[in-house]
Amino acid sequence: xxxxxxxxxxxxxxxxxxxxxxxxxxxxxxxxxxxxxxxxxxxxxxxxxxxxxxxxxxxxxxxxxxxxxxxxxxxxxxxxxxxxxxxxxxxxxxxxxxxxxxxxxxxxxxxxxxxxxxxxxxxxxxxxxxxxxxxxxxxxxxxxxxxxxxxxxxxxxxxxxxxxxxxxxxxxxxxxxxxxxxxxxxxxxxxxxxxxxxxxxxxxxxxxxxxxxxxxxxxxxxxxxxxxxxxxxxxxxxxxxxxxxxxxxxxxxxxxxxxxxxxxxxxxxxxxxxxxxxxxxxxxxxxxxxxxxxxxxxxxxxx
Numbered sequence: 357x358x359x360x361x362x363x364x365x366x367x368x369x370x371x372x373x374x375x376x377x378x379x380x381x382x383x384x385x386x387x388x389x390x391x392x393x394x395x396x397x398x399x400x401x402x403x404x405x406x407x408x409x410x411x412x413x414x415x416x417x418x419x420x421x422x423x424x425x426x427x428x429x430x431x432x433x434x435x436x437x438x439x440x441x442x443x444x445x446x447x448x449x450x451x452x453x454x455x456x457x458x459x460x461x462x463x464x465x466x467x468x469x470x471x472x473x474x475x476x477x478x479x480x481x482x483x484x485x486x487x488x489x490x491x492x493x494x495x496x497x498x499x500x501x502x503x504x505x506x507x508x509x510x511x512x513x514x515x516x517x518x519x520x521x522x523x524x525x526x527x528x529x530x531x532x533x534x535x536x537x538x539x540x541x542x543x544x545x546x547x548x549x550x551x552x553x554x555x556x557x558x559x560x561x562x563x564x565x566x567x568x569x570x571x572x573x574x575x576x577x578x579x580x581x582x583x584x585x586x587x588x589x590x591x592x593x594x595x596x597x598x599x600x601x602x603x604x605x606x607x608x609x610x611x612x613x614x615x616x617x618x619x620x621x622x623x624x625x626x627x628x629x630x631x632x633x634x635x636x637x638x639x640x641x642x643x644x645x646x647x648x649x650x651x652x653x654x655x656x657x658x659x
Contacts, residue, residue, distance in 0.1 A: 386435040388634040410635025424451035433457035437468035438494035498565040546655035553658040554600040558607035604657040
């Protein structure tokens, strides 16, 4: 009886041993969008964590000690780049003291390197221009084509770091693109309803979204990125809304909507709160769902 138990125990150990021996890549991302795409590509071959939440402004994240500990043990640090995280990322990386995820390290992954960047400023940039990103607009994940580019970037880097599982990463990446392609076919009617329709955006963060779906941003509520609207600017926005027939002000949930509601009261325009990231509103739990939701909400607002 004892011998039989010992054999069963040994068989169980041998059965789980290969799985225990498989080292998982430890991936930390700056945003929930990168986190979700990383999980899609990595599957059960990685463990993943994210710093920012989808309902937070990614420019302003508190550099908590717990984040330093996550980065200290990470194999990959994936971030949006283009200075989106400049206010807090250096503090975390300095605290982590992990050479693998510092610039030049194999795990340092700037996702913007895979993107055709919009809004690169010409000439010198100074504070009088507002919160202009000197390297270009960092909100590129709101174009699904860039979601594909990010997935391919993860596949490439994960395969370099973990060549034994390269086939799995490639298969997972193809599956992600297949799901995204199918979803894209499903929202073609929404794209047709959106294309060419005039809208007002709060911040330049919606430029990639507009580039993809064809919505015509006729005005920004911010006169300059990050600068609150003045009364004179609000007057101009109101006149633009009346002239163009714009039906929606698109803005993120972390901005104060009081001023947008004022414009809505004056013009009848709808204030449309759209999550820019996974987890930005309750129930939006993955990247493809985020894109589906935002397309459907915008199409309903401008029809």
